[in-house]
Amino acid sequence: MQDTKKFFENLSGAGKSIGVLTSGGDAQGMNAAVRAVVRMGIYVGAKVYFIHEGYQGMVDGGDNIKEASWESVSSMLQVGGTVIGSARCKDFRTHEGRLRAALNLVQRGITNLCVIGGDGSLTGANLFREEWSGLLDELVQSGQISEEAAQTHSALHIVGMVGSIDNDFCGTDMTIADWVLIPEMPPKDGWEEQMCHKLSENRADKKRLNIIIVAEGAIDQNNKPITTELIKDLVVRCLGFDTRVTILGHVQRGGTPSAFDRILASRMGVEAVLALLEASPGTPACVVSLCGNQAVRLPLMECVQMTQEVQKAMDEKRFEEAVKLRGRSFENNLNTYKLLSHRKIDAELPRSSFNVAVLNVGAPAAGMNAAVRSAVRVGITEGHTLFAVNDGFEGFSKGQIKEIKWGDVGGWTGQGGSLLGTKRTLPAKHIDKIAEQMRIHNINALLVIGGFEAYLGLLELQAARSKHAELCVPMVMVPATVSNNIPGSDLSIGADTALNAITDTCDRIKQSASGTKRRVFIIETMGGYCGYLATVGGLAAGADAAYIYEEPFDIRDLQSNVEHLTEKMKTSIQRGLVLRNENCSENYTTDFIYQLYSEEGKGVFDCRKNVLGHMQQGGAPSPFDRNFGTKIAAKAMQWISKKLKEFYRTGKEKLDVVWDCVKSELIFVRQKIHRIPKEQWWLRLRPLMKILAKYKTSYDVSDSGQLEHIVRLRAKDISAI
Numbered sequence: 001m002q003d004t005k006k007f008f009e010n011l012s013g014a015g016k017s018i019g020v021l022t023s024g025g026d027a028q029g030m031n032a033a034v035r036a037v038v039r040m041g042i043y044v045g046a047k048v049y050f051i052h053e054g055y056q057g058m059v060d061g062g063d064n065i066k067e068a069s070w071e072s073v074s075s076m077l078q079v080g081g082t083v084i085g086s087a088r089c090k091d092f093r094t095h096e097g098r099l100r101a102a103l104n105l106v107q108r109g110i111t112n113l114c115v116i117g118g119d120g121s122l123t124g125a126n127l128f129r130e131e132w133s134g135l136l137d138e139l140v141q142s143g144q145i146s147e148e149a150a151q152t153h154s155a156l157h158i159v160g161m162v163g164s165i166d167n168d169f170c171g172t173d174m175t176i177a178d179w180v181l182i183p184e185m186p187p188k189d190g191w192e193e194q195m196c197h198k199l200s201e202n203r204a205d206k207k208r209l210n211i212i213i214v215a216e217g218a219i220d221q222n223n224k225p226i227t228t229e230l231i232k233d234l235v236v237r238c239l240g241f242d243t244r245v246t247i248l249g250h251v252q253r254g255g256t257p258s259a260f261d262r263i264l265a266s267r268m269g270v271e272a273v274l275a276l277l278e279a280s281p282g283t284p285a286c287v288v289s290l291c292g293n294q295a296v297r298l299p300l301m302e303c304v305q306m307t308q309e310v311q312k313a314m315d316e317k318r319f320e321e322a323v324k325l326r327g328r329s330f331e332n333n334l335n336t337y338k339l340l341s342h343r344k345i346d347a348e349l350p351r352s353s354f355n356v357a358v359l360n361v362g363a364p365a366a367g368m369n370a371a372v373r374s375a376v377r378v379g380i381t382e383g384h385t386l387f388a389v390n391d392g393f394e395g396f397s398k399g400q401i402k403e404i405k406w407g408d409v410g411g412w413t414g415q416g417g418s419l420l421g422t423k424r425t426l427p428a429k430h431i432d433k434i435a436e437q438m439r440i441h442n443i444n445a446l447l448v449i450g451g452f453e454a455y456l457g458l459l460e461l462q463a464a465r466s467k468h469a470e471l472c473v474p475m476v477m478v479p480a481t482v483s484n485n486i487p488g489s490d491l492s493i494g495a496d497t498a499l500n501a502i503t504d505t506c507d508r509i510k511q512s513a514s515g516t517k518r519r520v521f522i523i524e525t526m527g528g529y530c531g532y533l534a535t536v537g538g539l540a541a542g543a544d545a546a547y548i549y550e551e552p553f554d555i556r557d558l559q560s561n562v563e564h565l566t567e568k569m570k571t572s573i574q575r576g577l578v579l580r581n582e583n584c585s586e587n588y589t590t591d592f593i594y595q596l597y598s599e600e601g602k603g604v605f606d607c608r609k610n611v612l613g614h615m616q617q618g619g620a621p622s623p624f625d626r627n628f629g630t631k632i633a634a635k636a637m638q639w640i641s642k643k644l645k646e647f648y649r650t651g652k653e654k655l656d657v658v659w660d661c662v663k664s665e666l667i668f669v670r671q672k673i674h675r676i677p678k679e680q681w682w683l684r685l686r687p688l689m690k691i692l693a694k695y696k697t698s699y700d701v702s703d704s705g706q707l708e709h710i711v712r713l714r715a716k717d718i719s720a721i
């Protein structure tokens with residue numbers, strides 16, 4: 001619907017100046033956000049200024065506020081921490097400090113601010129904006145700025161971006177977290193004895209390593225701080241164990257940002273610039289964020305209030321409320337963690353008399369094991385008996401199925417590959433045997449974790465229902481494939497690990513080029529016909545182009561890319577990166593593109609090519625995939641329980657195929673051609689990649705973030721990832 005689309009060509013940044021700063025504790029992806037703000041800002045014709053050292057730089061002015069250029073944010077994506085510096089700033093807490101900051105901004109014509117930081121930084125930003133006109137009045141009165149300058153700069157627009165680190169404790173490996181102490185979940189009185197008891201039991205079981213995680217700010221029911229020192233003393237005193245304390249602090253924050261962090265931050269940075277361009281004097285300051293896959297803008301005031309309410313609830317020991325206020329995603333993480341980490345005594349469990357089978361189908365994808373672990377444990381908690389099938393549908397037909405218990409999946413979260421064993425075989429030709437196994441073991445529901453074959457397999461099972469009553473049971477698929485090509489679902493388990501592998505390799509390849517050599521790398525990615533990995537990997541690695549099957553290209557595109565690279569080599573950035581999906585074109589192969597670029601680039605740059613193989617399936621799953629696999633499989637199992645109850649009550653059978661992880665709904669779609677879904681949300685990211693690589697392109701902003709309210713957002717049944 002071309003006519004309803006709105007393109008940002010109409011949104012010009014000409015004459016506007018944007019200041020970007022990182023403040024407070026550093027978070028992963030801050031540099032990617034800064035890069036995106038700078039490039040998007042320049043792209044729309046605005047001037048962008050780095051404000052170094054957070055609010056301190058704004059207060060001190062001078063060289064701390066410097067105009068940014070396109071090249072100045074090159075090679076920044078992969079760097080951890082924040083390149084432009086972030087300092088805590090006492091001065092900004094004072095009126096005097098904020099007055100100086102206002103003067104510095106007005107002197108440079110900056111009336112748009114992009115603040116990347118945490119709760120504290122946003123609170124400061126909010127206050128600054130509220131005071132702005134008063135500050136300008138003061139500056140006029142003291143003769144530091146003219147009346148006219150005050151009028152020209154009368155409106156200050158602020159957009160915030162929040163670093164995500166504090167909100168995601170669930171990203172830690174849940175298998176090793178024997179005991180987690182966080183501020184929102186103070187342990188019950190007597191926790192010290194309980195902890196020691198559990199640890200000594202574990203030792204008796206010959207478990208030699210226990211990990212206790214203590215979050216910054218952890219407290220007991222009486223608001224008394226629980227510190228790592230306290231835990232250490234307790235363990236040594238009661239049990240005499242050797243105990244080591246590691247403060248994660250900067251380990252947690254540092255290092256190379258993951259592909260996910262970079263993409264999220266890049267999207268938010270672009271969104272922040274759009275929000276600034278669209279702001280009018282009456283628009284409230286906002287925070288850009290993502291809800292599911294949709295960019296949203298939240299009023300900064302509400303975010304600040306929400307944070308204050310969380311703190312207040314904590315101070316008043318209303319811990320359950322504090323968890324709720326933290327948001328749905330946090331609450332879900334916490335509930336899933338609680339459900340999976342502590343084994344229930346059998347007598348406490350409900351008995352459902354249902355048998356549920358779990359299997360992996362298709363190629364291995366990192367995070368599959370975390371999903372199996374979670375499904376098994378949630379299923380057991382719901383009272384079912386769980387069965388594990390080895391080697392997919394093929395193994396199932398051969399009777400490779402047996403009961404799986406709570407302890408059998410211990411330690412599975414962090415392991416790569418498929419511990420159950422997985423095969424690509426489809427079930428149709430073994431359907432009689434599979435039905436027989438379903439009957440023998442009295443299987444009442446099926447949970448299939450896998451890729452496109454899993455999806456096709458379920459369609460085949462469904463088609464066979466008229467012949468086999470055994471197959472008339474609830475079945476659900478949890479998408480797990482590096483290709484991220486399951487119709488109806490936005491995101492598959494394993495895709496993040498694959499993206500990290502690609503991004504990591506691209507980083508290394510880029511770094512391997514010696515400083516003086518002008519070089520272009522052509523990198524082939526997997527994904528079948530689905531261009532997700534090439535596109536999103538390209539965005540995360542800062543590629544110049546990504547060729548995919550879904551977006552046909554011809555010789556003119558290749559030519560314009562060569563010209564683009566030639567131009568780029570004239571600047572201080574002397575490296576190019578081009579990603580190519582393995583099946584993007586039958587004839588424009590990786591070799592062809594390599595040869596074409598080598599010939600055309602003669603004398604300007606040389607080329608290297610690299611075909612990324614199965615390493616993309618990843619070794620150990622990324623924290624995101626562990627977390628994601630755990631959460632979505634838990635949901636799928638809960639859905640099975642619900643269906644089993646309904647099904648046995650009404651006697652009606654219904655098949656829903658794919659669990660859409662992002663939208664939290666089940667979707668049934670028939671689509672087999674080329675194994676790519678009709679709807680591919682990530683195609684909308686392609687213009688972003690092009691913009692950030694300095695191509696002129698059209699970017700559809702019709703579904704870019706509208707101002708939402710936190711309460712309304714929370715009311716939607718969305719489990720933000």
Ligand code: ADP
Pocket residue numbers: 023024025055087088089090091092093094117118119120121122123124125127
């Ligand atoms: P974070 O942004 O990560 O939560 P801080 O709480 O340390 O980190 O805040 C970062 C900076 O933001 C502070 O050093 C200070 O300069 C500014 N700031 C925080 N709270 C306020 C406030 N209430 N008023 C003014 N400035 C503030």
